[in-house]
Every structure is written in C-alpha cells, then in structure tokens.
Amino acid sequence: MNVPAAPHSVQPVRLRISYRSPESLLQAFTKSVGKGGVSLPSQRPLARGTRFLFELTAEAVAHPVEVLGEVVDVRRSASGEYFLNIKYVPGRSRKGLDAALLKLFEAHRHEKSRRYPRVPVHLKAQGTTQVWSVRDLSRGGAGVELETGELPKDARLGVPVLLELQLDTGRLMLHGAAVWLTGGTSRPKTPPALGVEFGRLGLETLRALDRVLVLDGFPAGPWQAELTFGMDAVGRMP
Known part of the structure; x- marks a missing residue:
C-alpha cells in the first residue's frame, strides 16, 4: 500500500482499510496496535510529525475503527522508495472499536457450545x-x-x-x-x-x-x- 503524497497540515492523512468481518478486523487491529507502530512505503518523504488516521472497516460494523499515528522517522531504500515509520499515538475514538466488539458479542448469543x-x-x-x-x-x-x-x-x-x-x-x-x-x-x-x-x-x-x-x-x-x-x-x- 503506497502512502499518498500530502502537504504537511493539521489534518491527518486518512487511509481506509476494509476487512471481511468484525473478527478479522479486531485481529488485525490488535496485531498492528500491539506492535506500537507500522512502516509504510511512500513515493515521497513526509515531514516528521505528519499524522495519519487509519480507518478500519468491516461489513455490518456501523463505524470505522480509528487508529491515530504520527511519522517519527523516514528512511530511503536503495531503490529510491521511502519508508515512513509511524508510531501510534493516543487520541483515537473508541466508537468504532466498541461497535465491532458489540457485533462480536451479539453473534455469541447464538453460540451454544x-x-x-x-x-x-x-x-x-x-x-x-x-x-x-x-x-x-x-x-x-x-x-x-x-x-x-x-x-x-x-x-x-x-x-x-x-x-x-x-x-x-x-x-x-x-x-x-x-x-x-x-x-x-x-x-x-x-x-x-x-x-x-x-x-x-x-x-x-x-x-x-x-x-x-x-x-x-x-x-x-x-x-x-x-x-x-x-x-x-x-x-x-x-
């Protein structure tokens, strides 16, 4: 996934990622957030401090799960491609996360085993x-x-x-x-x-x-x- 070039501003760069189910969304969320950050390829360098808002969506989940991140380092590969090291930061809303968990708990009501x-x-x-x-x-x-x-x-x-x-x-x-x-x-x-x-x-x-x-x-x-x-x-x- 290539990061779109964007001017440095107070508005975060938004990236939306879709998943097939609340379960796969939650697993991806914990896998990534649990690491504390992510490295993304980019055609251009972005300034340190540039913020990203990752929106994770899944079918039947009313609101996206939001994860806020900030560019803390930029490195360039031998091929000329840039990699943005993004650290997750506090400040995201729990609205989407709670909606995904609610779907999970509602589905369990029909579970008998x-x-x-x-x-x-x-x-x-x-x-x-x-x-x-x-x-x-x-x-x-x-x-x-x-x-x-x-x-x-x-x-x-x-x-x-x-x-x-x-x-x-x-x-x-x-x-x-x-x-x-x-x-x-x-x-x-x-x-x-x-x-x-x-x-x-x-x-x-x-x-x-x-x-x-x-x-x-x-x-x-x-x-x-x-x-x-x-x-x-x-x-x-x-």
Missing part, C-alpha cells in the same frame, strides 16, 4: 525458549499457537499454564491448565497450538480481564506478555 465469547487478538507472548501468539481470549480461557517449531515437552494436557499480560495498571496473571493440543509433526499443516482453560480467578483479576476483553487497559505498544508451563508456571503464580 461456548459459555463465553472469544475475542480475537494477536498478542505476542514470550515463552521460556519460544515465542507464542495469543490468538483469542475469553473469560474462560485462551487459545495460543506457535508460529514455528514444535510444542515444548512441558506443554501437555492438564499441565499448569500461566499467561501474564502487561497492562497500564501492572501485570495481569491468568492461571489455568492446558485442555487441548494440536499440530506438530503428526499434522504438519496445522500450527502447533493449545487451549488454556483459566482456573478460579479472583474478583480483581476478573475485573482487569474484563477490561482486556474490550481491548482496554493495554499500554502503548509494543504490548508484552509471557507464557509459562508446569512448575515454572506454578512458581510464578500469585
């Missing part, structure tokens, strides 16, 4: 030796997967799991156990993944988790999380 709605996310979590991706969260648990490699030996059914999220109020510690596993050498086309069912969480932890489930409470990116298993997880549990 799951107690809680799953919020699609794309959150990197550092493991002991590997990097995981938290792909969805709910009040009941989380789905996590590896982008490369095999499931570690300590990731087994029933093993204790601790997922730690760094929020603007401190560290949120979500303890549970692995309840399903998939992927690996037996299913090479399926990314290694596992499901975590949370244990009995305290009231304050649930309140903090409820903020996370409406994508609130995260600090400025990059978002940080950790995932541990077995005795390592037990030793870190509150």
